[in-house]
Amino acid sequence: MPELPEVETTLRGIKPHIIGQRITRVIVRNARLRWPIPASLQTQLLKQAVQSVERRGKYLLLQLERGTCLIHLGMSGRLSVLNQRCVPQKHDHVDIYFANHLCLRFTDPRRFGALLYTEKPVHEHRLLSHLGVEPLSASFNADYLWQSSRGKKVSIKTFIMNSKIVVGVGNIYAAESLFQARILPQISVSTISLERYAILVTAIKKILKKAITKGGTTLKDFMRSDGSPGYFRISLQVYGRAGKPCLRCDAPLKFLRSAQRATVYCDHCQF
DNA sequence: ACTTCGACCTGTTGGC
DNA sequence: TGCCAACAGGTCGAAG
Numbered sequence: 001m002p003e004l005p006e007v008e009t010t011l012r013g014i015k016p017h018i019i020g021q022r023i024t025r026v027i028v029r030n031a032r033l034r035w036p037i038p039a040s041l042q043t044q045l046l047k048q049a050v051q052s053v054e055r056r057g058k059y060l061l062l063q064l065e066r067g068t069c070l071i072h073l074g075m076s077g078r079l080s081v082l083n084q085r086c087v088p089q090k091h092d093h094v095d096i097y098f099a100n101h102l103c104l105r106f107t108d109p110r111r112f113g114a115l116l117y118t119e120k121p122v123h124e125h126r127l128l129s130h131l132g133v134e135p136l137s138a139s140f141n142a143d144y145l146w147q148s149s150r151g152k153k154v155s156i157k158t159f160i161m162n163s164k165i166v167v168g169v170g171n172i173y174a175a176e177s178l179f180q181a182r183i184l185p186q187i188s189v190s191t192i193s194l195e196r197y198a199i200l201v202t203a204i205k206k207i208l209k210k211a212i213t214k215g216g217t218t219l220k221d222f223m224r225s226d227g228s229p230g231y232f233r234i235s236l237q238v239y240g241r242a243g244k245p246c247l248r249c250d251a252p253l254k255f256l257r258s259a260q261r262a263t264v265y266c267d268h269c270q271f
Numbered sequence: 272a273c274t275t276c277g278a279c280c281t282g283t284t285g286g287c
Numbered sequence: 288t289g290c291c292a293a294c295a296g297g298t299c300g301a302a303g
Contacts, residue, residue: 002296002297003296003297006296032280034279034280034297034298034299058297058298072297072298073296073297074279074280074296074297074298075280075281075295075296075297076280076281076282076295076296091281108280109280109281109282110279110280110281110282110295111279111280111281112279112280112281112297112298113297127298127299151272151273152273152274153273153274154273154274158274158275161297161298163297163298170296170297171295171296171297172296173296239296259274259275259276260275260276260277262294262295
């Protein structure tokens with residue numbers, strides 16, 4: 001599930017339930033995530049209140065009184081807020097209980113996710129310090145992309161998926177944005193004009209915002225006792241549609257594997 | 272300095 | 288139906 005819109009939806013879903021709440025108990029059933037959850041985490045979180053919940057790229061940051069809890073959902077992670085004790089399932093690795101008796105549960109079958117804690121300034125953390133601009137901020141614009149791409153040869157798809165450049169554009173939204181902007185995924189960043197970068201930036205922002213709006217319609221589901229997320233499937237133009245007709249020109253969509261990621265595009269509409 | 276590639280995991284899917 | 292390989296929405300860090 002987790003591309004930026006899903007992470008943003010998760011943030012909006014959990015925030016109202018845990019903001020201001022004091023942590024009363026932490027249960028770690030499986031510490032073996034992408035980085036092992038430190039054994040000290042349970043003690044460190046205990047009795048701290050949540051001051052704010054923020055997002056940086058695809059990282060969720062629970063700002064506590066003395067430090068910050070960093071959460072990444074990886075490929076298959078999920079956070080749910082449960083209002084009563086709910087029997088943990090196979091992949092429910094962490095529970096954080098609050099004074100209001102709600103439980104924030106971290107579920108992640110593939111365990112590519114992460115849950116860490118730091119008492120240093122969180123934006124200086126090694127996982128955050130190198131991150132590029134937020135795609136929905138004003139800093140993400142055509143000039144920025146054009147400037148950042150000088151002297152580089154990478155393909156435009158690899159480029160916009162590079163978190164040092166811009167955060168939160170994953171494989172699905174990269175493919176969709178490039179289709180919308182009519183740019184071939186495999187062309188080099190050095191060949192793209194400022195004007196086309198402007199079109200691409202607009203497409204990325206539009207698609208991410210639309211996806212956030214759609215995810216936002218299911219926020220009530222966060223309180224479902226079974227913890228199922230129930231996201232609407234976002235209507236996708238190219239992702240997962242290789243060989244099927246292009247929705248703009250009817251030509252069969254092409255498939256390409258670049259940097260080990262599947263890409264679908266239309267070689268008639270995109271150039 | 273830039274770019275590619277392997278690694279981390281488990282669940283699902285599709286071909287034989 | 289069963290088995291097995293390939294693949295999946297991420298991203299770090301080593302190697303080239």
